[in-house]
Amino acid sequence: MVKPQKSIVKTQANIQRNKMGTWGINTFDNDDAADWLYDLEESEDLSLIEDTLEKSKTDYLEAPEGCEILAASEIFLALLGNKRKNLPEIAKEWLSNNKKLDPTKLKKKAIKAIDKVLSEDSELNELWQDSDKYKAWRKNVEQMKTDLLK
Numbered sequence: 001m002v003k004p005q006k007s008i009v010k011t012q013a014n015i016q017r018n019k020m021g022t023w024g025i026n027t028f029d030n031d032d033a034a035d036w037l038y039d040l041e042e043s044e045d046l047s048l049i050e051d052t053l054e055k056s057k058t059d060y061l062e063a064p065e066g067c068e069i070l071a072a073s074e075i076f077l078a079l080l081g082n083k084r085k086n087l088p089e090i091a092k093e094w095l096s097n098n099k100k101l102d103p104t105k106l107k108k109k110a111i112k113a114i115d116k117v118l119s120e121d122s123e124l125n126e127l128w129q130d131s132d133k134y135k136a137w138r139k140n141v142e143q144m145k146t147d148l149l150k
Contacts, residue, residue: 025133025136025137025140026085026086026140027070027071027073027074027084027086027140027144028071028074028086028087028088028091029086030067032063032064032067032068032071033067033068033070033071034088036052036067036068036071036072037071037088037090037091037094038090040071040075040090040091040094041090041093041094043094044098045098045101046101046103046106048072049072049075049076049103049106050106050109052065052068052069052071052072052113053069053072053073053076053106053109053110053112053113054109055068055069055113056069056109056112056113056116056117058116059121060121060122060123061116061117061119061121061122061123061124062123062124063122063123063124063127066116066117066122066123066124066125067124069113069114069116069117070114070117070141070144072110072113073110073113073114073144073148074087074091074144075091075094075095076103076106076107076110076148077144077147077148078091078095079095079098079099079101079103080103080104082147082150083095084143084144084147107148110148111145111148111149114141114144114145114148115145117141118138118141118142118145125138
C-alpha cells in the first residue's frame, strides 16, 4: 500500500477527529484505546495483544490501529511487571486475572510495533505532529519503548 497523499481537507478532518476522540497524551486517553480495552476485557490469553501488534505490518499505519498498538504495548509492559501510570480500571482488573500469562515471546513485536507508530508512515504520529503536545506525546511513547528494551 502506498502512503496516501495528504490533502488539506483530509488533514483538517483528521485533526478534528483527533481533537474530538483524544483528551490527553497518555496511551488510554483516546476513544480507540478505550474501545480496545473492552475487547481485552473479553479475552483470556495473549491473542488480542499479538493480533493488535501484527497490525503494524503495513506500509501505512492508520491512527486507530496506532492507538490500539500503544494500548496493547502498555498491557504487555504491565504483564512484564512494569505498570505505568494511568492504567484504567478495566486494564488493572484484566491484568490481575491474567498475571500468569507469559508475554515474553511478543517483546520484539511490541518494539517493532512502537517503532512503526513513531515512524513517518504513521497517521497517529502525523496527527500528533500537528499538535502542541507532540513532544510530550512522543516522549511518553519513547519511554514505553525504553521500558520494553530493559
